[in-house]
Amino acid sequence: MSTQKALLNVAISDAFPCSYLSDQQEQLLLLIDPQLNGRHFYPTLLANGFRRNGDQLYRPHCRLCQECQSLRTPVQQFKASRSQKRLNNKNKKFRVQISTNTSTQYFSLYQNYINKIHKDGPMFPASVEQYDDFINSTWNEPLFIEIYDQEKLISVSVTDQVKSKKNQSWSAFYCFYDPTYQHYSLGKFAILSQLKLAKKLGIDWLYLGYYIEKCQKMNYKTGFMPHQRFIGEQWFDFN
Structure with missing residues (x-):
């Protein structure tokens, strides 16, 4: 350390x-x-x-x-795989935008997501208090990357902005989406959307949270290449 x-x-x-x-x-x-x-x-x-x-x-x-293992992707070096390009093409009808302010629509989307997708998890059942304690912070002001199907909000990625003297990073804090759109792989598409926006804005790193090889819910993150993993107090490259 x-x-x-x-x-x-x-x-x-x-x-x-x-x-x-x-x-x-x-x-x-x-x-x-x-x-x-x-x-x-x-x-x-x-x-x-x-x-x-x-x-x-x-x-x-x-x-x-x-x-x-904490995992991060060097934004400017990221290259979409064939399957990721297909997913981008499949979802090209959706509109992606950045908001700096939370919306009253977010909780109902979050509640629906937790209660249907993660009803076997520790955040079930979702409540306003639990949502506020988890998402919000007194010292941090995140971005909210929204995905719309025409005028319907279908996904929100809460994304922290982290600036230091050496670089600017985004941390993909949490994503929740409309469960009826699950066949669009909105979780993966949300990361691809964050990477695309981050590249335009000159962001250096996108942190994707923890990779756990033995946990199927977490190991999809290795599909975003190249990336680094934090192992034994050091970052290692994976290409």
Whole structure:
């Protein structure tokens, strides 16, 4: 870990059942007082494998498992695969736009997504309080990348903007979409849309959260090439 990160106050959570691997217990390394330190140290922490959840910044700190690997894509070097090009072509009728403000439409879309797609997960059932605690932050102002089918909002990608002296990054925080459009692979299309917008805006990195090889819900992220994975306190290239 970097010297800057080592100077921060952190805590280790109690162990609890892992949300991704049923045979594992999970523990988290948590930043103390993120409301005071989050904004300033977010770039450093993100580059050291941390993620955001509401105000909190955390990363896995499990004694017996190292499966979670932070994954990021160098935006300007990204090249869509044949299947990704086909998906872009399939969804070319949809309109993509960036908003800097949240919308009253978001919660109903989020609620429908959680209650139908992730009803076996820890965020079910969705509630306004749970949504606010998860998505919103007192120290961070995300972008909202919206996808429309004509005038109908069908997907929202909450995307954090992270600027440092060295580079500008986006962190793909969370995506939720209309379950009736599931056959359009909107989760993957949302990432492709973020990459396209980020490239136009000169963004250096798009962080995609954690890759977990043994978890089917998480290992699709390796399809965005090239990319780097954070393993043993270092970033490694995958081409």
